[in-house]
Amino acid sequence: MAKLEQAIDNHAANLDEETREAVRLASKAKTEKRVNALWTDFDDPNALRKLASQVRQHALDNLPDYLEQAEAAFQKNGVQVHWAEDGDQANAIVLDIMRRRGASKVVKSKSMVSEETELVPFLEKHGMEAVETDLGEYVVQIDGDHPSHIVTPIIHKNRRQVGRSFEREGLGEYTEDPLELTRMARRHLRQKYLDADVGMTGANFVVAESGRIVLVTNEGNARFSMAATKTHIAMVGIEKIIPREQDVPLFLSLLGRSATGQPLTVYTQFIGGPKSASQEEGPEEMHLIFLDNGRSDILASNCKEILRCIRCGACMNVCPVYRQTSGHAYRSVYPGPVGAVLSPLLNKAGFPDLADLPKASSLCGACQEVCPVDIPIPDLLLRLRNKGKQEHAPKTSINTPGLSFWALAATQPAAWKTGLKLGHAMNVVPHALLDVNPSAKSWRSTRELPPFRGGDFRSWLKAHEKKGGAS
Numbered sequence: 001m002a003k004l005e006q007a008i009d010n011h012a013a014n015l016d017e018e019t020r021e022a023v024r025l026a027s028k029a030k031t032e033k034r035v036n037a038l039w040t041d042f043d044d045p046n047a048l049r050k051l052a053s054q055v056r057q058h059a060l061d062n063l064p065d066y067l068e069q070a071e072a073a074f075q076k077n078g079v080q081v082h083w084a085e086d087g088d089q090a091n092a093i094v095l096d097i098m099r100r101r102g103a104s105k106v107v108k109s110k111s112m113v114s115e116e117t118e119l120v121p122f123l124e125k126h127g128m129e130a131v132e133t134d135l136g137e138y139v140v141q142i143d144g145d146h147p148s149h150i151v152t153p154i155i156h157k158n159r160r161q162v163g164r165s166f167e168r169e170g171l172g173e174y175t176e177d178p179l180e181l182t183r184m185a186r187r188h189l190r191q192k193y194l195d196a197d198v199g200m201t202g203a204n205f206v207v208a209e210s211g212r213i214v215l216v217t218n219e220g221n222a223r224f225s226m227a228a229t230k231t232h233i234a235m236v237g238i239e240k241i242i243p244r245e246q247d248v249p250l251f252l253s254l255l256g257r258s259a260t261g262q263p264l265t266v267y268t269q270f271i272g273g274p275k276s277a278s279q280e281e282g283p284e285e286m287h288l289i290f291l292d293n294g295r296s297d298i299l300a301s302n303c304k305e306i307l308r309c310i311r312c313g314a315c316m317n318v319c320p321v322y323r324q325t326s327g328h329a330y331r332s333v334y335p336g337p338v339g340a341v342l343s344p345l346l347n348k349a350g351f352p353d354l355a356d357l358p359k360a361s362s363l364c365g366a367c368q369e370v371c372p373v374d375i376p377i378p379d380l381l382l383r384l385r386n387k388g389k390q391e392h393a394p395k396t397s398i399n400t401p402g403l404s405f406w407a408l409a410a411t412q413p414a415a416w417k418t419g420l421k422l423g424h425a426m427n428v429v430p431h432a433l434l435d436v437n438p439s440a441k442s443w444r445s446t447r448e449l450p451p452f453r454g455g456d457f458r459s460w461l462k463a464h465e466k467k468g469g470a471s
């Protein structure tokens, strides 16, 4: 069994029922809210998705020009622009800025690229205090855990677990009241903002035309991080560019609705540089780090469409594999369908280490249907499976006897029909006999084999058409 399949099976088997239910309910609720928000507010959300997809693809197809335009615009606004080839370079730039500013404490709002570069452990290793200020990310940090969803990092935890973590860290007495837990975190984090020297953020979008970053949060933590500190550092992937200011509303409308079913995320900020001479508060310096970390290679590959992603998380919420396994089973920063494509391509250790990730999909197509920038995720997964097969053929499960047998039957109509007739035998074969094969036993230990109901699709369709049913 491939490494990932094993990891997913183990993870799925070890997820306690409460956690599995929490992930399933939360992702289902978000999916329903998304549908309501999009179809109530717009006549044709799919037309908006197509438009957003075209704008993002246009930006990617002309990325060098837009990056150059963005750099000039940011510099004009007084922003210091840095370029990092990989995560190590990006982290080193942050450390260098902090040392030059005599800083030792940084407050951070949620940013997937800084997860990618493992910034917090890097800064801690160099004697800096780095505090995550997004509530979910803060819980992940104090628990020594990892986010399992790109929008809701602790989708895998419940309020009782959070209550115990806060009590352990001395934030207050144990409670499982969400309001009180939020108050405890707020009291604790407010002081951290006041004590910090540097505020770090990512950016949801970078506008090339104006040299402004657009940031959205539901907790307002990004604005606290910037308002209270003297230095603002934003780290962004080079693909986050959108060409014009007038493109921003389209993406904000789709992002909030796709991520959480909100018409707009609660706080939206447009940051165009350090504080001006007339402003009393705010950072005296702003730095923007553009991170490549493998993105240029993806842009040159046959999977470049994945760079259109605006990190809404909708594909995770709707994915039947993600709902069963939660995010940690993907063993990478980006879980779910987007992660199954992006993670192997961005992986520091190279493609082979995560080459089995694209197989973590039923290819049902739900991910593409919900994607606000219409990324053809199932096609990309197939391209990556093909890449894995070509580059590492002996390790891929397509060569396993089970699939070879299936391929033979599926390409021989007579064998297929005989197989369907024999299928009823499966209902009477004692399961113990199937379990003789260790792989089959492991597979079956987390699944119920449904009874074979028989019949073939063509006969069913003919009968259905005769009855006058829709085809």
Ligand code: SF4
Pocket: 308, 309, 310, 311, 312, 313, 314, 315, 316, 338, 367, 370, 371, 372, 373, 374, 375
């Ligand atoms: S791939 Fe699409 S649906 Fe998934 S996170 Fe990215 S933008 Fe959202």
